[in-house]
Amino acid sequence: MNNTVYNVHPMNMNQKEDATTLEILQTIESKEDITQRHLADKLDVALGLANSYLKRCVTKGLIKVKQAPPNRYFYYLTPKGFAEKSRLTVKYLTSSFDFYRNAGSACSDIFSNCEQTGQTRILLCGISELAEIASVRSHYHTINIIGIYDRQISIPKFLDMPMWNKLPVEDSYDAIVITALENTQIIYDSLISEIARDKIFVPSILGINTTSN
Numbered sequence: 001m002n003n004t005v006y007n008v009h010p011m012n013m014n015q016k017e018d019a020t021t022l023e024i025l026q027t028i029e030s031k032e033d034i035t036q037r038h039l040a041d042k043l044d045v046a047l048g049l050a051n052s053y054l055k056r057c058v059t060k061g062l063i064k065v066k067q068a069p070p071n072r073y074f075y076y077l078t079p080k081g082f083a084e085k086s087r088l089t090v091k092y093l094t095s096s097f098d099f100y101r102n103a104g105s106a107c108s109d110i111f112s113n114c115e116q117t118g119q120t121r122i123l124l125c126g127i128s129e130l131a132e133i134a135s136v137r138s139h140y141h142t143i144n145i146i147g148i149y150d151r152q153i154s155i156p157k158f159l160d161m162p163m164w165n166k167l168p169v170e171d172s173y174d175a176i177v178i179t180a181l182e183n184t185q186i187i188y189d190s191l192i193s194e195i196a197r198d199k200i201f202v203p204s205i206l207g208i209n210t211t212s213n
Helices: 013-030 036-043 047-059 079-117 129-138 184-192
Strands: 063-068 072-077 121-125 144-149 161-164 175-178
Touching: 013 036, 013 047, 013 063, 013 072, 013 079, 036 047, 047 063, 072 079, 079 129, 079 175, 121 129, 129 144, 175 184
Parallel strands: 121 144, 121 175, 144 161
Antiparallel strands: 063 072
């Protein structure tokens, strides 16, 4: 049983609600004698919040509860719950595939532009799925990704590429491609205060306002 919730880009509140519901349904399907504490640990939330999520699923008719002494509860998916789990799984798979396709195309567009302008030494900015996609797409271009800059993470390498948590000297790269998936506007605004705007590239999928400042 695959209990993975597909999440490859930042989610709005409705998407987070769907992701939580899907994980609850998947967890209950795989383990009907699950406790609220186990579910809270699985979702990484407080016990009271896990109870609230369960009650919401019961109210929606997605799960049913059966008490078993002493003070134990068994949770089961209803037919409606199975249908909703299938719907949400397909939704996240589709969303995932769309993201990878669109992100790959956006990275290729940037790398083609960089090839034309002779900006072949690329520094990625931000560890994420987008950085992985950019790394793969770079192999189809005369592009050399020199490493990844991410001030939030201190590790020596990512995808066998060097990592920096401080912006390396500007002469070491020709351009930066933003690959962070969170706080992207803040990152962009910070970068343009430090280096030339024409050295910063933003995949169109991120939807950043590049006319700010």
